[in-house]
Amino acid sequence: xxxxxxxxxxxxxxxxxxxxxxxxxxxxxxxxxxxxxxxxxxxxxxxxxxxxxxxxxxxxxxxxxxxxxxxxxxxxxxxxxxxxxxxxxxxxxxxxxxxxxxxxxxxxxxxxxxxxxxxxxxxxxxxxxxxxxxxxxxxxxxxxxxxxxxxxxxxxxxxxxxxxxxxxxxxxxxxxxxxxxxxxxxxxxxxxxxxxxxxxxxxxxxxxxxxxxxxxxxxxxxxxxxxxxxxxxxxxxxxxxxxxx
Amino acid sequence: xxxxxxxxxxxxxxxxxxxxxxxxxxxxxxxxxxxxxxxxxxxxxxxxxxxxxxxxxxxxxxxxxxxxxxxxxxxxxxxxxxxxxxxxxxxxxxxxxxxxxxxxxxxxxxxxxxxxxxxxxxxxxxxxxxxxxxxxxxxxxxxxxxxxxxxxxxxxxxxxxxxxxxxxxxxxxxxxxxxxxxxxxxxxxxxxxxxxxxxxxxxxxxxxxxxxxxxxxxxxxxxxxxxxxxxxxxxxxxxxxxxxx
Amino acid sequence: xxxxxxxxxxxxxxxxxxxxxxxxxxxxxxxxxxxxxxxxxxxxxxxxxxxxxxxxxxxxxxxxxxxxxxxxxxxxxxxxxxxxxxxxxxxxxxxxxxxxxxxxxxxxxxxxxxxxxxxxxxxxxxxxxxxxxxxxxxxxxxxxxxxxxxxxxxxxxxxxxxxxxxxxxxxxxxxxxxxxxxxxxxxxxxxxxxxxxxxxxxxxxxxxxxxxxxxxxxxxxxxxxxxxxxxxxxxxxxxxxxxxx
Numbered sequence: 001x002x003x004x005x006x007x008x009x010x011x012x013x014x015x016x017x018x019x020x021x022x023x024x025x026x027x028x029x030x031x032x033x034x035x036x037x038x039x040x041x042x043x044x045x046x047x048x049x050x051x052x053x054x055x056x057x058x059x060x061x062x063x064x065x066x067x068x069x070x071x072x073x074x075x076x077x078x079x080x081x082x083x084x085x086x087x088x089x090x091x092x093x094x095x096x097x098x099x100x101x102x103x104x105x106x107x108x109x110x111x112x113x114x115x116x117x118x119x120x121x122x123x124x125x126x127x128x129x130x131x132x133x134x135x136x137x138x139x140x141x142x143x144x145x146x147x148x149x150x151x152x153x154x155x156x157x158x159x160x161x162x163x164x165x166x167x168x169x170x171x172x173x174x175x176x177x178x179x180x181x182x183x184x185x186x187x188x189x190x191x192x193x194x195x196x197x198x199x200x201x202x203x204x205x206x207x208x209x210x211x212x213x214x215x216x217x218x219x220x221x222x223x224x225x226x227x228x229x230x231x232x233x234x235x236x237x238x239x240x241x242x243x244x245x
Numbered sequence: 246x247x248x249x250x251x252x253x254x255x256x257x258x259x260x261x262x263x264x265x266x267x268x269x270x271x272x273x274x275x276x277x278x279x280x281x282x283x284x285x286x287x288x289x290x291x292x293x294x295x296x297x298x299x300x301x302x303x304x305x306x307x308x309x310x311x312x313x314x315x316x317x318x319x320x321x322x323x324x325x326x327x328x329x330x331x332x333x334x335x336x337x338x339x340x341x342x343x344x345x346x347x348x349x350x351x352x353x354x355x356x357x358x359x360x361x362x363x364x365x366x367x368x369x370x371x372x373x374x375x376x377x378x379x380x381x382x383x384x385x386x387x388x389x390x391x392x393x394x395x396x397x398x399x400x401x402x403x404x405x406x407x408x409x410x411x412x413x414x415x416x417x418x419x420x421x422x423x424x425x426x427x428x429x430x431x432x433x434x435x436x437x438x439x440x441x442x443x444x445x446x447x448x449x450x451x452x453x454x455x456x457x458x459x460x461x462x463x464x465x466x467x468x469x470x471x472x473x474x475x476x477x478x479x480x481x482x483x484x485x486x487x488x489x490x
Numbered sequence: 491x492x493x494x495x496x497x498x499x500x501x502x503x504x505x506x507x508x509x510x511x512x513x514x515x516x517x518x519x520x521x522x523x524x525x526x527x528x529x530x531x532x533x534x535x536x537x538x539x540x541x542x543x544x545x546x547x548x549x550x551x552x553x554x555x556x557x558x559x560x561x562x563x564x565x566x567x568x569x570x571x572x573x574x575x576x577x578x579x580x581x582x583x584x585x586x587x588x589x590x591x592x593x594x595x596x597x598x599x600x601x602x603x604x605x606x607x608x609x610x611x612x613x614x615x616x617x618x619x620x621x622x623x624x625x626x627x628x629x630x631x632x633x634x635x636x637x638x639x640x641x642x643x644x645x646x647x648x649x650x651x652x653x654x655x656x657x658x659x660x661x662x663x664x665x666x667x668x669x670x671x672x673x674x675x676x677x678x679x680x681x682x683x684x685x686x687x688x689x690x691x692x693x694x695x696x697x698x699x700x701x702x703x704x705x706x707x708x709x710x711x712x713x714x715x716x717x718x719x720x721x722x723x724x725x726x727x728x729x730x731x732x733x734x735x
Binding site: 275279281302303409411413442457458459 | 498499500501502503504505506507509510513514517527530531559560561562563608609610611614615
């Protein structure tokens with residue numbers, strides 16, 4: 001399976017062109033689009049969504065990861081084997097958390113170049129063909145590189161920010177829920193949100209936090225848009241408040 | 246074929262994760278997304294779109310139906326065989342009109358549970374695997390239940406409301422066109438809309454009603470957005486006006 | 491491969507219904523959606539996007555082309571073999587530039603009619619089945635017509651207008667970049683945009699023009715939305731300014 005994680009947006013011709021390449025070069029491999037609207041240009045924010053939303057994919061899945069404001073510059077293109085999945089994308093920090101959290105990891109530079117390489121669309125011209133190679137069982141077309149160099153040591157292990165607001169108005173953060181006690185509250189936009197296990201346990205239209213289906217702290221509301229209730233935007237900071245009992 | 250009818254919205258990671266499960270468990274079955282933006286949280290409105298927009302699907306298609314504000318509560322999960330198609334989803338009225346209109350219908354509860362069942366994403370964890378089972382020719386994983394219990398007798402046979410506004414600004418109602426005389430007018434937002442057989446028969450930028458390609462009464466305008474002309478919103482009530490001649 | 495180019499919008503049930511027909515009639519053929527939001531109702535603008543965005547598709551691809559404000563009228567339905575690809579759609583000028591630019595071209599009317607033909611959704615009822623036939627290797631279901639009649643001679647060879655604004659805020663024009671010297675500037679919204687080869691070469695947040703990955707002149711900004719910076723809308727006119735040195 002090839003899974004796409006991009007900031008292309010839900011509109012426009014980009015994802016279709018990438019899929020055309022994938023279907024041509026790896027015709028028997030299914031393609032699923034997990035994120036088409038990762039935070040645009042923001043490889044740091046996207047880095048914390050990647051491991052959470054790729055964790056459930058089958059073994060040997062190939063993740064096409066493209067948030068690539070430096071396309072057309074000298075930034076390196078890489079392929080990473082992290083545990084039992086492949087990740088292909090630019091070396092701009094986007095793969096930092098995948099690399100940091102993996103039990104076993106091996107990285108390669110992508111040295112292969114296509115006959116035609118545009119200046120602005122490496123997802124189609126470079127990354128998609130490499131994903132097809134890997135999905136077809138071929139090795140990465142380049143030499144081994146130090147995987148630690150793909151990390152960004154100055155970035156935290158968890159990111160206490162809103163990274164994504166979904167169509168329901170639920171706000172996904174970069175905090176892993178497993179590390180936070182259900183007794184804690186999440187402070188956001190001057191409001192303290194209590195923990196609820198499910199939507200149905202929450203009072204209607206009162207923002208709460210819960211461990212979402214991909215293991216991240218998410219601020220939501222029962223039958224309403226938490227983003228609207230709290231005037232949330234991507235990038236807003238959260239604070240974990242541990243209550244003294 | 247597996248067809249999805251959800252209120253996930255066109256953005257975000259939910260549909261992709263559902264597709265990843267479907268491709269893994271039913272690799273040879275094509276998946277099409279019919280609605281990804283059914284009215285959010287509104288299982289009553291969505292109930293009237295389901296039969297109209299699933300009617301054209303091939304025999305033995307499996308419809309994954311998810312408008313599920315009660316996810317994580319005790320609400321029942323069900324699989325319904327209605328005429329020659331399967332419908333899988335929550336028992337919250339979403340399948341009421343499918344059940345009511347079917348010539349033959351048989352319902353099962355879904356008693357099977359996956360190894361991991363999140364509190365908020367049964368579409369991925371429960372309904373998608375069951376859809377894959379049915380698409381693979383397996384029986385529903387649960388016992389027979391009374392299909393009449395899936396209906397909501399207090400809901401009408403046709404819903405005289407705007408249920409969906411498409412990207413052109415056409416407004417789809419819950420009224421079946423076959424029951425309405427072309428001589429009738431549709432009153433909406435204080436405006437009376439006459440019947441036209443085709444867009445081209447209508448005066449430009451004048452709202453009219455017609456029988457849409459799925460058999461529902463739709464209010465539209467030739468070369469313009471009826472929703473903008475009439476300031477329409479989902480939920481707005483329509484009145485059928487039979488003119489005395 | 492079947493590639494879709496439509497103005498359906500990214501929302502709603504239309505593309506899914508078309509895909510359901512394609513998967514049923516051509517089950518082994520992959521389908522990719524290149525454009526789902528071509529300029530609505532505007533077959534002239536869309537005509538200049540079609541050749542640019544279909545050029546990279548594999549040989550024998552079938553392009554389903556639907557911007558069809560005249561659906562349900564007497565407008566002709568056609569299938570065109572242009573170089574080594576098929577194009578299926580209404581004869582309303584949408585295929586004019588494909589026909590004009592092709593090295594070899596042959597056109598057929600579509601005389602076949604399905605058992606059920608709605609008045610408003612020929613994409614699903616007529617064009618999709620014909621695309622499936624062609625993808626399956628069958629001949630076009632109709633007689634030869636003069637391909638020159640599909641052109642619109644009064645339309646220019648290049649269209650100096652903004653035809654599409656993508657999710658990043660990049661503005662795609664109908665001008666082929668190969669015909670324009672990199673020394674030229676593009677005047678738009680009272681601003682002169684210089685040429686840059688890549689995004690990274692451009693000063694941050696300063697609009698520039700470049701040859702996009704599909705060969706069209708595109709106005710963009712490094713790390714920002716050119717559409718917002720210049721208050722752009724689809725339909726805005728561009729002027730190519732050749733500087734005297």
